[in-house]
Amino acid sequence: MNFSDYLILFGGMGLVTYLPRWLPLFYLAQRKLPQWLIDWLSMIPVAILCSLLAPILFTDQSNRTLYLGKTEFLVAIPTLLFALKTKSLGTTVLVGMGLYWLSDLFLQ
Amino acid sequence: MPRYYLYHPDNIILKTLKFQTHKKKTIATQFVIVMTDSTAPEDDSSWFREGAIAAWPICFGYIPIGLALGVLGNQAGIPVWAVTMMSIMVFAGSAQFICVAMLTAGASLWAILLTTFVVNLRHFLMSSAVAVHLSGLRRLLLSFFAYGITDESFAVNMARFRKGNWDFKRALTVNQLSNMTWILSTTCGALMGQFIPRGAFGTDYALTAMFLALLLFQLHNISFFLTGLAALLIATLWYLFIPGNSYILGASVSAATIGFFFKRYQDRHK
Numbered sequence: 001m002n003f004s005d006y007l008i009l010f011g012g013m014g015l016v017t018y019l020p021r022w023l024p025l026f027y028l029a030q031r032k033l034p035q036w037l038i039d040w041l042s043m044i045p046v047a048i049l050c051s052l053l054a055p056i057l058f059t060d061q062s063n064r065t066l067y068l069g070k071t072e073f074l075v076a077i078p079t080l081l082f083a084l085k086t087k088s089l090g091t092t093v094l095v096g097m098g099l100y101w102l103s104d105l106f107l108q
Numbered sequence: 109m110p111r112y113y114l115y116h117p118d119n120i121i122l123k124t125l126k127f128q129t130h131k132k133k134t135i136a137t138q139f140v141i142v143m144t145d146s147t148a149p150e151d152d153s154s155w156f157r158e159g160a161i162a163a164w165p166i167c168f169g170y171i172p173i174g175l176a177l178g179v180l181g182n183q184a185g186i187p188v189w190a191v192t193m194m195s196i197m198v199f200a201g202s203a204q205f206i207c208v209a210m211l212t213a214g215a216s217l218w219a220i221l222l223t224t225f226v227v228n229l230r231h232f233l234m235s236s237a238v239a240v241h242l243s244g245l246r247r248l249l250l251s252f253f254a255y256g257i258t259d260e261s262f263a264v265n266m267a268r269f270r271k272g273n274w275d276f277k278r279a280l281t282v283n284q285l286s287n288m289t290w291i292l293s294t295t296c297g298a299l300m301g302q303f304i305p306r307g308a309f310g311t312d313y314a315l316t317a318m319f320l321a322l323l324l325f326q327l328h329n330i331s332f333f334l335t336g337l338a339a340l341l342i343a344t345l346w347y348l349f350i351p352g353n354s355y356i357l358g359a360s361v362s363a364a365t366i367g368f369f370f371k372r373y374q375d376r377h378k
Contacts, residue, residue, distance in 0.1 A: 006190045009217060013207060014197035016225035022254035024235035026247060039371060041233040043335045043364035045259070048230045049323040050339030051359040052202065055347040056316050058340075064348060075313065076320055083321040089260065090168030096317025097172060101310030 071107060075099045159281025162268060166260045166282070167289040169318055170201075174290050176311035177204055178297020184212045191298035195291045200258065203227045204294075205315060206353070226357045234262040238279075241269040245276060256283025259322055331374060335367030 001009075057076055060067040079096040086092065174195075181191040186208065194204055203224045210220050234257050242250060253276070261283045268274035327333050343359035350358075 001190075006186075006193060009207075009220065010190075010194045010197040012217070012221045013194070013203065013224045014199075016221055017198050017200050017203060017228040017231070018255065020225075020229050020232035021235050021257045022251060024232055025239045025242065025250045025254045025257075028236055028239050036368075038236075040364055040368045041236065043332070043367040043371075044230050044233050044360060046323060046326050046332045046336045047339040047360040047363040047367070048227075048356065049319050049326070050336045050363065051343040051356050052227075053316065053319050053323070054340045054343035054359070055355070058344050059347060064351075066344070066348060072313070072316060076316070079317050079320050080324055083324045087325070088165060089318065089321050089325075090165040092321040093169045093172060093314055093317045096320065097310035097313050099310070100313035100317075104310070 071100065071103050075103055155275070155277040156281055159278040160285060162264055162278065163261075163282040163285040166264060166286045169260065170286060170289045171293045172309075172311060173201060173314040173318060174293025175297035175300070176314045177201070177208065178294040178299070179301045179311065180205070180208050180297075181294070182298045182301025184208050186211070186298070188295065188298040192291060192295045195294040198224070199255065199287055199290060200224075200228050200231075201290070201318075202315065223353050223356075226353075229357075230259075230360075231257050231262075234259075237266065238262060238269075241266075241274075242276060242279075249276070253280055253283065256280070256287050258283075258286065260318075261286050263322065263325065331367050331371040334370050335363050338366045339363035 055061055057070065057073040058068060059065060060070075075096065078099055079092060082095045083089075083092040178191055181194075182188070186194075194207070198204055198207075206223055206227060207220055210223065215223075235254060238257065239250075242253065245253075261279075265274065265279045265282055268278070323336065327336065339359050339362075342362050343355050346355035346358050
């Protein structure tokens with residue numbers, strides 16, 4: 001891929017990412033959304049995060065089969081407990097990485 | 109005691125109001141009344157310091173993730189300048205990871221664009237929610253602020269706005285410091301790519317750990333918990349039986365709808 005290929009790809013990605021960030025701020029800043037929509041939208045962050053996590057935690061992504069007891073899932077448990085205890089995003093990321101690294105070293 | 113300010117949608121100048129008092133009728137149609145919290149910051153000299161203090165956990169979390177993305181990009185054969193360009197133009201962690209993975213898998217331009225759009229559609233909600241706290245600002249400033257809305261900056265800024273001691277300058281500082289950290293760390297990762305073996309120090313797990321922590325911080329009550337469980341179940345099944353990346357949108361919309369009706373049922377039977 002050359003410069004113009006990357007420019008088209010990242011320009012397009014930038015545009016489709018920017019539009020949902022920009023439209024509500026630009027047009028809805030002084031309008032009120034209906035309550036049912038606010039309630040429904042409030043469920044979206046949790047739903048998206050779980051949807052992104054599910055295949056990582058419960059499946060073998062190389063051949064799309066169910067795989068319970070993955071390292072990713074086992075490490076997730078202490079990582080979640082640490083996040084619950086400290087409420088810190090930055091340190092949780094580091095602890096999760098460290099645990100994953102260690103379990104890779106020792107469990108293989 | 110809440111304070112009331114008069115803001116013109118395109119011009120945040122209170123003096124204009126005094127100057128034009130004889131045109132009361134025109135002013136009444138042009139100005140909107142904005143209620144601000146009584147604890148809104150009085151002292152305006154410390155905005156950068158306070159913004160930086162709020163931003164540091166985000167920056168701290170972005171460094172390993174940004175390095176990991178840069179390394180992956182490098183290993184996928186993406187040049188360093190292109191990694192920097194992607195971070196500046198897109199500035200969305202998960203979409204950038206997915207883009208690198210899809211490029212490696214030989215996905216088409218349209219598939220990547222559609223996936224990026226779907227994955228980042230969630231920012232629509234965040235932008236709507238944060239808009240409440242930024243009404244009355246010039247549209248140019250709002251357009252610039254929109255660029256920096258991410259899961260992390262949104263979560264941090266909303267928590268501060270709810271407490272009251274927060275304003276546009278501080279929130280923008282959080283957005284832009286996170287943005288700068290992201291651009292620098294992805295570039296560094298791409299530069300060091302050839303020196304760091306794949307997955308060293310658990311970098312492969314950085315994004316997963318961040319998602320886990322962000323998820324945990326959002327489980328405020330039983331309906332969110334149920335939404336999460338539904339999304340995990342539906343996404344796993346969808347992923348196993350339907351090829352492609354449609355599971356993200358499909359499971360999110362289904363689970364949010366389940367959570368929404370559960371919340372309605374719960375509210376009705378209280």
